[in-house]
Amino acid sequence: MRPVLSAVFALGFGLMFGFGLILSGMTDPANVKGFLDVAGAWRPALAFVMGAAVLVALPIFQWTRRRGKALTTDTLEAPPQTIDAPLLIGAAIFGIGWGLSGICPGPAIVWLGLSPAAIVPFLLAVIAGALLARLFQRDQAPASRN
Amino acid sequence: MVIDTSGIAAAVEGGALVGLAAGGLYLTTGRIAGVSGIFGDLLTRTPALWRVAFIAGLVLAGLAARLAGARVPASLGTGGALLVIAGLLVGFGTRLGNGCTSGHGVCGLARLSRRSLVAVVVFMLSAMVTVFVARHGLGGTP
DSSP, rough: OOHHHHHHHHHHHHHHHHHHHHHHTTHHHHHHHHHOOOSOOOOGGGGHHHHHHHHHHHHHHHHHHTTOOOOSSSSSOOOOOOOOHHHHHHHHHHHHHHHSOOOOOHHHHHHHOOOHHHHHHHHHHHHHHHHHHHHHHSSSOOOOOO | OOTTOOOOOHHHHHHHHHHHHHHHHHHHOOOOOOOOOHHHHHHHSSOHHHHHHHHHHHHHHHEEEEETOOOOOOOOOOHHHHHHHHHHHHHHHHHHHOIIIIIIIIIIIIOOOOOHHHHHHHHHHHHHHHHIIIIIIIIIOO
Protein backbone atom coordinates (compact mmCIF):
# COMPACT_ATOMS: atom_id res chain seq x y z
CA MET A 1 0.00 0.00 0.00
CA ARG A 2 2.96 2.29 0.43
CA PRO A 3 3.23 3.20 -3.28
CA VAL A 4 -0.47 4.02 -3.34
CA LEU A 5 -0.16 6.16 -0.23
CA SER A 6 2.82 7.98 -1.75
CA ALA A 7 0.82 8.59 -4.90
CA VAL A 8 -2.08 10.05 -2.91
CA PHE A 9 0.29 12.48 -1.21
CA ALA A 10 1.96 13.26 -4.56
CA LEU A 11 -1.39 14.01 -6.19
CA GLY A 12 -2.40 16.34 -3.37
CA PHE A 13 0.91 18.16 -3.25
CA GLY A 14 1.03 18.30 -7.06
CA LEU A 15 -2.33 20.06 -6.99
CA MET A 16 -1.11 22.45 -4.30
CA PHE A 17 2.11 23.10 -6.24
CA GLY A 18 0.10 23.86 -9.38
CA PHE A 19 -2.31 26.21 -7.60
CA GLY A 20 0.69 27.96 -6.06
CA LEU A 21 2.28 28.46 -9.47
CA ILE A 22 -0.96 29.89 -10.90
CA LEU A 23 -1.59 32.16 -7.93
CA SER A 24 2.01 33.40 -7.93
CA GLY A 25 1.94 34.55 -11.55
CA MET A 26 4.56 32.02 -12.68
CA THR A 27 2.20 30.57 -15.29
CA ASP A 28 2.11 33.87 -17.20
CA PRO A 29 5.20 33.97 -19.45
CA ALA A 30 4.85 37.74 -19.91
CA ASN A 31 5.14 38.09 -16.16
CA VAL A 32 8.23 35.87 -16.06
CA LYS A 33 9.89 37.84 -18.86
CA GLY A 34 9.03 41.05 -17.04
CA PHE A 35 10.91 39.69 -14.04
CA LEU A 36 13.90 38.57 -16.11
CA ASP A 37 14.06 41.89 -17.98
CA VAL A 38 16.16 43.74 -15.42
CA ALA A 39 17.09 46.40 -17.97
CA GLY A 40 13.50 47.12 -18.94
CA ALA A 41 10.51 47.94 -16.78
CA TRP A 42 11.59 45.41 -14.16
CA ARG A 43 8.87 43.63 -12.26
CA PRO A 44 10.51 42.11 -9.20
CA ALA A 45 7.41 40.34 -7.89
CA LEU A 46 8.48 36.89 -9.03
CA ALA A 47 11.61 37.01 -6.88
CA PHE A 48 9.17 36.74 -3.99
CA VAL A 49 7.82 33.46 -5.36
CA MET A 50 11.10 31.62 -4.96
CA GLY A 51 11.86 33.55 -1.78
CA ALA A 52 8.59 32.62 -0.10
CA ALA A 53 8.75 29.05 -1.39
CA VAL A 54 12.24 28.51 0.03
CA LEU A 55 11.38 30.16 3.35
CA VAL A 56 8.40 27.84 3.81
CA ALA A 57 10.10 24.71 2.46
CA LEU A 58 13.39 25.14 4.34
CA PRO A 59 12.23 24.24 7.87
CA ILE A 60 10.22 21.28 6.53
CA PHE A 61 13.22 19.96 4.57
CA GLN A 62 15.61 20.44 7.47
CA TRP A 63 13.24 18.82 9.96
CA THR A 64 12.62 15.87 7.62
CA ARG A 65 16.37 15.39 7.12
CA ARG A 66 16.92 15.42 10.88
CA ARG A 67 14.16 12.82 11.17
CA GLY A 68 16.10 10.77 8.62
CA LYS A 69 13.03 9.28 6.97
CA ALA A 70 9.77 10.23 5.33
CA LEU A 71 6.31 9.33 6.56
CA THR A 72 5.63 6.67 3.92
CA THR A 73 9.18 5.43 3.41
CA ASP A 74 12.48 5.13 5.26
CA THR A 75 14.53 6.65 2.44
CA LEU A 76 15.03 10.30 1.53
CA GLU A 77 16.03 11.23 -1.97
CA ALA A 78 19.61 12.54 -1.86
CA PRO A 79 20.81 14.24 -5.05
CA PRO A 80 24.55 14.47 -5.75
CA GLN A 81 26.55 17.41 -4.41
CA THR A 82 29.16 17.69 -7.15
CA ILE A 83 29.48 20.99 -8.97
CA ASP A 84 30.68 19.96 -12.40
CA ALA A 85 30.64 21.05 -16.04
CA PRO A 86 27.31 19.37 -16.94
CA LEU A 87 25.63 21.23 -14.08
CA LEU A 88 26.97 24.61 -15.21
CA ILE A 89 26.41 24.04 -18.94
CA GLY A 90 22.97 22.53 -18.36
CA ALA A 91 21.84 25.39 -16.13
CA ALA A 92 23.12 27.96 -18.65
CA ILE A 93 21.30 26.26 -21.55
CA PHE A 94 18.10 25.93 -19.51
CA GLY A 95 18.35 29.65 -18.73
CA ILE A 96 18.47 30.52 -22.43
CA GLY A 97 15.33 28.48 -23.14
CA TRP A 98 13.59 29.94 -20.09
CA GLY A 99 14.53 33.47 -21.13
CA LEU A 100 13.36 32.98 -24.73
CA SER A 101 9.93 31.66 -23.71
CA GLY A 102 9.32 32.67 -20.11
CA ILE A 103 8.28 29.05 -19.51
CA CYS A 104 9.93 26.58 -17.15
CA PRO A 105 8.86 22.95 -16.68
CA GLY A 106 6.42 23.36 -13.76
CA PRO A 107 4.26 26.04 -15.37
CA ALA A 108 4.50 24.16 -18.70
CA ILE A 109 2.82 21.12 -17.13
CA VAL A 110 0.16 23.34 -15.52
CA TRP A 111 -0.51 24.77 -18.98
CA LEU A 112 -1.56 21.26 -20.08
CA GLY A 113 -4.61 21.94 -17.93
CA LEU A 114 -4.95 25.61 -18.85
CA SER A 115 -4.65 25.25 -22.62
CA PRO A 116 -3.20 21.96 -23.92
CA ALA A 117 -3.04 22.95 -27.60
CA ALA A 118 -0.78 25.90 -26.90
CA ILE A 119 1.78 24.07 -24.75
CA VAL A 120 2.05 20.69 -26.51
CA PRO A 121 4.68 21.84 -29.05
CA PHE A 122 6.80 23.16 -26.18
CA LEU A 123 6.49 19.94 -24.14
CA LEU A 124 7.28 17.75 -27.15
CA ALA A 125 10.39 19.86 -27.70
CA VAL A 126 11.30 19.49 -24.00
CA ILE A 127 11.07 15.71 -24.40
CA ALA A 128 13.21 15.83 -27.56
CA GLY A 129 15.76 18.05 -25.82
CA ALA A 130 15.97 15.68 -22.85
CA LEU A 131 16.50 12.71 -25.18
CA LEU A 132 19.26 14.62 -26.99
CA ALA A 133 20.90 15.36 -23.64
CA ARG A 134 20.74 11.67 -22.79
CA LEU A 135 22.53 10.81 -26.06
CA PHE A 136 25.08 13.55 -25.35
CA GLN A 137 25.67 12.22 -21.84
CA ARG A 138 26.17 8.72 -23.15
CA ASP A 139 29.20 10.01 -25.06
CA GLN A 140 30.60 11.65 -21.96
CA ALA A 141 31.97 10.24 -18.73
CA PRO A 142 29.28 8.83 -16.47
CA ALA A 143 27.19 11.85 -15.55
CA SER A 144 25.80 12.63 -12.15
CA ARG A 145 22.17 11.81 -11.54
CA ASN A 146 19.67 13.76 -9.55
CA MET B 1 -8.83 32.46 -7.49
CA VAL B 2 -7.66 35.93 -8.43
CA ILE B 3 -4.44 36.20 -10.32
CA ASP B 4 -2.65 39.49 -10.04
CA THR B 5 0.23 39.01 -12.40
CA SER B 6 2.12 42.00 -11.14
CA GLY B 7 1.33 41.64 -7.45
CA ILE B 8 3.93 40.95 -4.84
CA ALA B 9 1.26 39.75 -2.38
CA ALA B 10 0.10 37.08 -4.84
CA ALA B 11 3.72 36.14 -5.50
CA VAL B 12 4.34 35.61 -1.79
CA GLU B 13 1.10 33.64 -1.31
CA GLY B 14 1.63 31.48 -4.38
CA GLY B 15 5.28 30.97 -3.51
CA ALA B 16 4.40 29.90 0.02
CA LEU B 17 1.95 27.37 -1.40
CA VAL B 18 4.66 26.04 -3.72
CA GLY B 19 7.08 25.77 -0.79
CA LEU B 20 4.49 24.02 1.36
CA ALA B 21 3.81 21.54 -1.44
CA ALA B 22 7.52 20.86 -2.03
CA GLY B 23 8.14 20.44 1.69
CA GLY B 24 5.03 18.29 2.07
CA LEU B 25 6.10 15.95 -0.73
CA TYR B 26 9.55 15.54 0.85
CA LEU B 27 8.16 14.97 4.35
CA THR B 28 5.57 12.42 3.26
CA THR B 29 7.34 10.60 0.41
CA GLY B 30 11.01 11.57 0.75
CA ARG B 31 10.89 12.76 -2.85
CA ILE B 32 12.15 15.97 -4.38
CA ALA B 33 9.56 18.01 -6.26
CA GLY B 34 11.73 18.67 -9.28
CA VAL B 35 9.32 18.94 -12.17
CA SER B 36 11.84 18.44 -14.99
CA GLY B 37 13.17 15.27 -13.36
CA ILE B 38 9.74 13.86 -12.53
CA PHE B 39 8.44 14.65 -16.03
CA GLY B 40 11.58 13.23 -17.66
CA ASP B 41 11.35 10.00 -15.70
CA LEU B 42 7.73 9.59 -16.73
CA LEU B 43 8.86 9.12 -20.29
CA THR B 44 11.97 7.03 -19.97
CA ARG B 45 11.08 4.02 -17.84
CA THR B 46 8.18 2.35 -16.15
CA PRO B 47 7.05 5.41 -14.24
CA ALA B 48 6.57 5.19 -10.49
CA LEU B 49 3.00 5.84 -9.45
CA TRP B 50 3.87 8.91 -7.37
CA ARG B 51 5.44 10.61 -10.41
CA VAL B 52 2.31 10.09 -12.50
CA ALA B 53 0.22 11.37 -9.59
CA PHE B 54 2.33 14.50 -9.02
CA ILE B 55 2.24 15.47 -12.72
CA ALA B 56 -1.51 14.74 -12.79
CA GLY B 57 -1.91 17.10 -9.84
CA LEU B 58 -0.16 19.90 -11.73
CA VAL B 59 -2.35 19.37 -14.80
CA LEU B 60 -5.52 19.17 -12.69
CA ALA B 61 -4.62 22.44 -10.99
CA GLY B 62 -4.51 24.13 -14.39
CA LEU B 63 -7.74 22.48 -15.47
CA ALA B 64 -9.52 23.41 -12.23
CA ALA B 65 -8.37 27.03 -12.48
CA ARG B 66 -9.68 27.22 -16.03
CA LEU B 67 -13.01 25.59 -15.21
CA ALA B 68 -13.43 27.80 -12.13
CA GLY B 69 -13.09 30.81 -14.40
CA ALA B 70 -9.93 32.07 -12.74
CA ARG B 71 -8.11 34.85 -14.52
CA VAL B 72 -5.45 32.89 -16.32
CA PRO B 73 -3.06 34.14 -18.98
CA ALA B 74 -4.72 34.15 -22.38
CA SER B 75 -1.70 33.02 -24.33
CA LEU B 76 1.88 31.87 -24.01
CA GLY B 77 3.06 34.88 -25.98
CA THR B 78 5.53 32.69 -27.85
CA GLY B 79 4.72 30.34 -30.68
CA GLY B 80 6.06 28.59 -33.73
CA ALA B 81 9.76 27.90 -34.12
CA LEU B 82 10.81 30.05 -31.17
CA LEU B 83 8.59 28.06 -28.79
CA VAL B 84 10.04 24.78 -30.09
CA ILE B 85 13.64 26.03 -29.84
CA ALA B 86 13.00 27.23 -26.29
CA GLY B 87 11.50 23.85 -25.40
CA LEU B 88 14.51 22.01 -26.82
CA LEU B 89 16.87 24.17 -24.76
CA VAL B 90 14.78 23.72 -21.60
CA GLY B 91 14.64 19.94 -22.10
CA PHE B 92 18.35 19.62 -22.90
CA GLY B 93 19.51 21.98 -20.17
CA THR B 94 17.38 20.61 -17.36
CA ARG B 95 18.40 17.04 -18.17
CA LEU B 96 22.10 17.91 -18.37
CA GLY B 97 21.98 20.12 -15.28
CA ASN B 98 19.69 17.73 -13.37
CA GLY B 99 17.04 20.26 -12.46
CA CYS B 100 15.06 23.39 -13.05
CA THR B 101 13.39 26.18 -11.11
CA SER B 102 11.56 23.72 -8.85
CA GLY B 103 14.20 21.05 -8.19
CA HIS B 104 17.20 23.34 -7.82
CA GLY B 105 15.36 26.60 -7.15
CA VAL B 106 12.90 25.55 -4.45
CA CYS B 107 13.94 22.12 -3.14
CA GLY B 108 17.69 22.51 -3.64
CA LEU B 109 17.84 25.83 -1.84
CA ALA B 110 15.60 24.48 0.93
CA ARG B 111 18.01 21.55 1.30
CA LEU B 112 20.84 24.14 1.53
CA SER B 113 22.54 22.47 -1.43
CA ARG B 114 25.55 24.38 -2.71
CA ARG B 115 25.20 22.60 -6.05
CA SER B 116 21.64 23.89 -6.44
CA LEU B 117 22.61 27.40 -5.39
CA VAL B 118 25.23 27.44 -8.17
CA ALA B 119 22.66 26.12 -10.68
CA VAL B 120 20.11 28.78 -9.67
CA VAL B 121 22.63 31.62 -10.03
CA VAL B 122 23.72 30.31 -13.45
CA PHE B 123 20.24 29.83 -14.91
CA MET B 124 18.96 33.14 -13.52
CA LEU B 125 21.89 35.04 -15.01
CA SER B 126 21.62 33.12 -18.28
CA ALA B 127 17.88 33.84 -18.54
CA MET B 128 18.36 37.53 -17.71
CA VAL B 129 21.10 37.89 -20.32
CA THR B 130 18.89 36.09 -22.86
CA VAL B 131 15.95 38.44 -22.23
CA PHE B 132 18.30 41.40 -22.37
CA VAL B 133 19.72 40.37 -25.74
CA ALA B 134 16.27 39.51 -27.11
CA ARG B 135 14.74 42.81 -26.01
CA HIS B 136 17.52 45.36 -26.01
CA GLY B 137 20.75 43.81 -27.24
CA LEU B 138 20.41 43.96 -30.98
CA GLY B 139 19.13 47.49 -31.19
CA GLY B 140 15.56 46.37 -31.55
CA THR B 141 12.80 47.42 -29.17
CA PRO B 142 10.22 44.65 -29.39
